[in-house]
Amino acid sequence: MGDRGDMGLGNEMTVNMVRYAEFFAQPLSLFGAGARRKLMDHLRGFSARRVMLCTDAGLMAVGLGDEMLHLLREVSALDVVVFDGVVANPTEACVQKGVAFYKEHGCDMILSLGGGSAHDAAKAIAVMVSHDGALWDYVGLNKLKNPLPPVAAVNTTAGTGSEVTRFAVLTRVAKKTKVTIVDRRLIPCIAVNDPELMVSLPPALTAQTGMDALTHAIEAYLSRMATPLTDTCAMKAVELIGKYLPKAYAVGTDMEARSAMAYAQYLAGIATNNAGAGAVHTVAHQLGGFYNLPHGLCNAVLLPWVLAYNAGECAERLLRIGDALTGGLKARSAQDGAQKTVETLRVFMRHLDLPNRLGTIGVKEGDLADIARQALEDPTMWTNPRRATPKDIQGILKTAL
Ligand SMILES: [Fe+2]
Incomplete structure (x- = not known):
């Protein structure tokens, strides 16, 4: 590492440990090859009437969506409907479609399958099926008031970390920017990181x-x-x-x-x-x-x-x-x-x-x-x-x- 004797780098770094801090953590995370199958045991505990599988058309086309659908129906014996309308950099229109779908089918839980876009869309849908007003009313820190339906997040990419975060990042098309809803209620109840779902990522x-x-x-x-x-x-x-x-x-x-x-x-x-x-x-x-x-x-x-x-x-x-x-x-x-x-x-x-x-x-x-x-x-x-x-x-x- 070179001679750092005069740099004082052995000392504590400059983190302010006296300052008040909060730490937000995930209730349950599953890791490793095949973790998606273990998810099925945990999902039964939610006693959901109907689960909305929230994903995109691309993941349905390559078969990852169908495999998840099979596991949910055959292994967990869950009633599942598929919403494959997630787009990259999800917009209000995408969220509105998801909200309409969720209500039309009488869902009471969401399972997102994909990368950050699927999880962020699922979080925003969960917000809008449990809150009145416009999506943009909830942008910013801790604006949510009501409990959200449970969201479980299954990753197919290794990047955004949205499956663990209290953030929902959305594209506000009219303002040409991305905005973020920040609230601890947005942290998914279960995060799944199964590397077998990531091997086909280009x-x-x-x-x-x-x-x-x-x-x-x-x-x-x-x-x-x-x-x-x-x-x-x-x-x-x-x-x-x-x-x-x-x-x-x-x-x-x-x-x-x-x-x-x-x-x-x-x-x-x-x-x-x-x-x-x-x-x-x-x-x-x-x-x-x-x-x-x-x-x-x-x-x-x-x-x-x-x-x-x-x-x-x-x-x-x-x-x-x-x-x-x-x-x-x-x-x-x-x-x-x-x-x-x-x-x-x-x-x-x-x-x-x-x-x-x-x-x-x-x-x-x-x-x-x-x-x-x-x-x-x-x-x-x-x-x-x-x-x-x-x-x-x-x-x-x-x-x-
Ligand atoms: Fe990021």
């Missing part, structure tokens, strides 16, 4: 979703709300992603790599659920809203640029991230380590064939001022280690273009 999606998980871990570790609990989850996630994401990308059927990534994204989800995110997510939410781009891809492109911007405020912590990602950086100082961490991330992304310029993914120079202005309204900015102005954000975007 390499590009494996890379993008894995980078979303890495961004959660890194931003949570650099967050102003980090605690020893979130640090532990975040650092283990970075370590696992550094080792296993390239393997899962190279050989999709590598069960060890898929299993490790399932754990890693869950740990990163716990970290971001409690410490929040940062400026990468702040801007990624705008790019998703402006261009309907995949969330993980936006995060991946932005991550090194935003970290370079943040580096002066959190150099030691960035060095620790580089250590976890690589197994040990050679650094002369904290600043040197921070810079090397950013460079390491760029190389890591190159090996995953990910772009590193916003122009490559369709971002237009003429939109940068609007994106920057809108970004400052996103709550993920609150926990970023460096306070950013719209001019700062525009500067990052221009550099990254």
